[in-house]
Amino acid sequence: MTNQNVVVSDPKSTINLAITVHVSDSSIFPTAAQKPPAAPGGYISISRKKLLKNLEINGGARINAWVDSMRASSPTHLKSTPSITDDQGSWILHHPSALDMFEQIIEASKGKQIVMFLDYDGTLSPIVDDPDRAFMSKKMRATVRKLAKCFPTAIVSGRCRDKVYNFVRLAELYYAGSHGMDIKGPAKGSKYKKGSEALIFQPASEFLPMIDEVYKELIEKTKSTPGAKVENNKFCVSVHFRCVDEKKWSELAQVVRSVLKDYPKLRLTQGRKVLEIRPTIKWDKGKALEFLLESLGFANCTDVFPVYIGDDRTDEDAFKVLRERGQGFGILVSKFPKDTNASYSLQEPTQVMDFLQRLVEWKQVSLRGQPRL
Numbered sequence: 618m619t620n621q622n623v624v625v626s627d628p629k630s631t632i633n634l635a636i637t638v639h640v641s642d643s644s645i646f647p648t649a650a651q652k653p654p655a656a657p658g659g660y661i662s663i664s665r666k667k668l669l670k671n672l673e674i675n676g677g678a679r680i681n682a683w684v685d686s687m688r689a690s691s692p693t694h695l696k697s698t699p700s701i702t703d704d705q706g707s708w709i710l711h712h713p714s715a716l717d718m719f720e721q722i723i724e725a726s727k728g729k730q731i732v733m734f735l736d737y738d739g740t741l742s743p744i745v746d747d748p749d750r751a752f753m754s755k756k757m758r759a760t761v762r763k764l765a766k767c768f769p770t771a772i773v774s775g776r777c778r779d780k781v782y783n784f785v786r787l788a789e790l791y792y793a794g795s796h797g798m799d800i801k802g803p804a805k806g807s808k809y810k811k812g813s814e815a816l817i818f819q820p821a822s823e824f825l826p827m828i829d830e831v832y833k834e835l836i837e838k839t840k841s842t843p844g845a846k847v848e849n850n851k852f853c854v855s856v857h858f859r860c861v862d863e864k865k866w867s868e869l870a871q872v873v874r875s876v877l878k879d880y881p882k883l884r885l886t887q888g889r890k891v892l893e894i895r896p897t898i899k900w901d902k903g904k905a906l907e908f909l910l911e912s913l914g915f916a917n918c919t920d921v922f923p924v925y926i927g928d929d930r931t932d933e934d935a936f937k938v939l940r941e942r943g944q945g946f947g948i949l950v951s952k953f954p955k956d957t958n959a960s961y962s963l964q965e966p967t968q969v970m971d972f973l974q975r976l977v978e979w980k981q982v983s984l985r986g987q988p989r990l
């Protein structure tokens with residue numbers, strides 16, 4: 618088994634992963650004869666399509682590919698990769714800090730309505746071992762509260778909506794839980810609330826019994842894997858492996874695969890040290906963003922400026938939508954270079970807070986400067 622740095626890329630997909638893989642399966646990764654020449658950074662390009670094919674639940678998924686992909690979501694693997702450190706400079710050039718570019722961002726938003734979309738874990742709260750203890754700081758909550766007074770604001774999370782609400786506890790926001798499959802408008806106090814009816818949208822409600830069944834099965838079957846944690850996110854299920862010994866990742870992937878093979882209507886995606894099981898419906902954080910813009914009355918507007926801040930692969934769907942619409946932009950929260958459709962970067966939640974605070978201050982100053990009618 619050897620270690621290789623690999624860029625997994627798919628011309629159709631926007632997500633390219635820079636990963637260190639332990640190559641052990643030549644049917645997933647090319648043999649020496651098949652290998653394309655090394656890219657300038659010392660990377661080898663391998664079709665993401667091919668990798669994803671191997672990740673498919675139906676049609677014989679390969680556990681090694683799952684485990685490689687699980688490793689790819691581990692920053693500890695990225696950190697030890699010298700070429701990634703080398704690329705840091707060039708990555709920052711292409712995805713400059715949103716704090717450094719603040720003036721330019723404000724300039725681009727002139728005359729347009731800014732709408733804020735915020736992911737939760739890793740964006741508003743730091744990543745911690747126990748998902749039930751991913752609290753956001755009081756300071757962050759106060760900043761988001763002020764933000765929501767200035768701009769329509771939505772939380773878009775992979776978590777169950779109630780759970781993310783219990784962390785954020787701001788009734789004046791829009792919430793899109795379960796990767797956008799559970800949307801609810803503000804309960805009270807938001808000047809951006811549209812209409813008198815409460816906004817509720819759950820495009821995957823028929824999957825509830827199935828998700829519940831899979832959750833129970835996964836709880837039972839992962840009991841023997843120390844550190845594994847299964848989280849019910851209502852319309853999807855998370856299987857956390859952050860606290861699982863890496864030697865056991867393959868075993869855990871086997872368990873998840875053995876459960877999923879009986880559920881062709883469910884699919885698997887990945888986040889930060891988490892396997893996410895969700896319905897195969899064509900709905901994601903990007904679709905949720907579009908739905909929310911429409912609900913806010915900005916469907917065909919040219920004078921809207923949506924800003925989406927997120928740290929995870931699932932946030933790429935939203936970054937991509939913004940890029941394709943040519944409206945607003947995405948900000949990726951990451952300390953490491955990642956291929957992304959976001960335009961700017963921030964390194965960690967404290968920087969996100971600083972950025973949001975600056976937006977609030979700018980808005981307050983610009984309102985003060987407006988002539989009284």
Ligand SMILES: O=P(O)(O)OC[C@H]1O[C@H](O[C@H]2O[C@H](CO)[C@@H](O)[C@H](O)[C@H]2O)[C@H](O)[C@@H](O)[C@@H]1O
Nearest residue numbers: 737738744745746748751774775855859889891
């Ligand atoms: O879309 P998000 O709000 O970012 O939710 C994605 C997943 O976030 C949570 O897991 C992540 O954060 C945990 C707490 O810091 C961490 O322990 C875990 O390793 C991360 O993957 C949440 O628990 C998952 O259910 C969400 O799918």
